[in-house]
Structures are given as C-alpha cells and as structure tokens.
Amino acid sequence: MDTKFQTSFIPKKTTIETPGVYGSKQVSINIFSVIANIVFVLALIGLGGGYFYKNILINQVKEKGKELESARASFEVEKVQDLVDVSNRFTATKKLLENHVAVSEFLVLLQNSTLKSVRFTDLSYQNLNNAISIKMDSEAQSFNAIAQQTEIFSKIESIKEPLFTDFLLSENGNIKLKFTASITPGLVSYKKFIESVRSNQ
Numbered sequence: 536m537d538t539k540f541q542t543s544f545i546p547k548k549t550t551i552e553t554p555g556v557y558g559s560k561q562v563s564i565n566i567f568s569v570i571a572n573i574v575f576v577l578a579l580i581g582l583g584g585g586y587f588y589k590n591i592l593i594n595q596v597k598e599k600g601k602e603l604e605s606a607r608a609s610f611e612v613e614k615v616q617d618l619v620d621v622s623n624r625f626t627a628t629k630k631l632l633e634n635h636v637a638v639s640e641f642l643v644l645l646q647n648s649t650l651k652s653v654r655f656t657d658l659s660y661q662n663l664n665n666a667i668s669i670k671m672d673s674e675a676q677s678f679n680a681i682a683q684q685t686e687i688f689s690k691i692e693s694i695k696e697p698l699f700t701d702f703l704l705s706e707n708g709n710i711k712l713k714f715t716a717s718i719t720p721g722l723v724s725y726k727k728f729i730e731s732v733r734s735n736q
Contacts, residue, residue: 641723675712
C-alpha cells in the first residue's frame, strides 16, 4: 500500500470568495480624509490666487507711481510757487480787512445822536478780544439833557450799556461827567463799511 505524502501546505482546492452585493468587494471610504483633501486643494488654490493678486496689485502701484511722477514732472514749480504766494497774500489781505477798524461810522452816529445841550470833549477807545469799549468826557447843560441823551443812546442797537457817571458842577453852571459804553464790532468794521458804501452806489 503506497503512502502518498503531501509536499505542499497550500490546499489543492481554490478558495471561493464570497461575492458582495454586486459581485465585488465593498470598499470603505474615510469621509475625514476626503474632507481634508478638499480643504488642502482649496488652500492651494487660495494661496496661488493670493500670490497672483498680490503681483497684480504691485504692478498697479508701480504704474500709478509712474503716472504720479510724470504728473509731477509736468508741473512748473515756479508757477506753482507763484500761485501759493498769491494765495497767501489774498489770505493775509482778507484777514487785515476783517480786523481793520473804521471809527468814522461811530463818529457819524455819535454826531447825529448827540443833543445840542450835550457835548463830548474827549474820547478813548479800547478793543480787547473783539469787545469794544469807549470812554468820553462830556458836558451837559442840565440833568434833564443827560436823561434825554441816555434815552437816545439806549435806543441805538449798536451802543450797549450807555452810562453817565462822575457828575461835577462846573463854574459856568454846566454839568461835567463821564460817559462809558460798549459798541458792537460791526459798527467799526471797515469791511462792513466798504460793503455798505458799495450797496449804496
């Protein structure tokens, strides 16, 4: 009786694979690896887009710089400086005009509003921070004239707080006194004086 020895451990029978649903193996897909790959691809695309956009901006800045330099070169420096000087002169002239004082308007107003029985002998004028005050030595024939003069001044809008003080009887029977008041800046403004002259022409 012949004894047969098996020389290989590999089975003679073919192993039969269990078919899947469609006759093939099922492949398991890891969703996290798919998302990671998509994010990585998007990041690469964004990085590349940012790089190209940066280069575009740099080129635009360079072009604008060249345009600015050519525009500067087209300007005539001397003419520009002349225009700046003229502008500065106009500004200084305008400031001087606005701050210039014309007392003549106040003197005309004083002449037209002073009674014949009252006279002013001395005038001092002071302007501090656009607050204008006046002081005048005056003389009146009677206390009644002083009261009438005070009433006249109180009705003039450009004269504020008119006040007679320091009454003193003189040798000729008249009353010597001091007059103080404040006046509005518009009354002595040279600019408004010029404007009123032009409007009357």
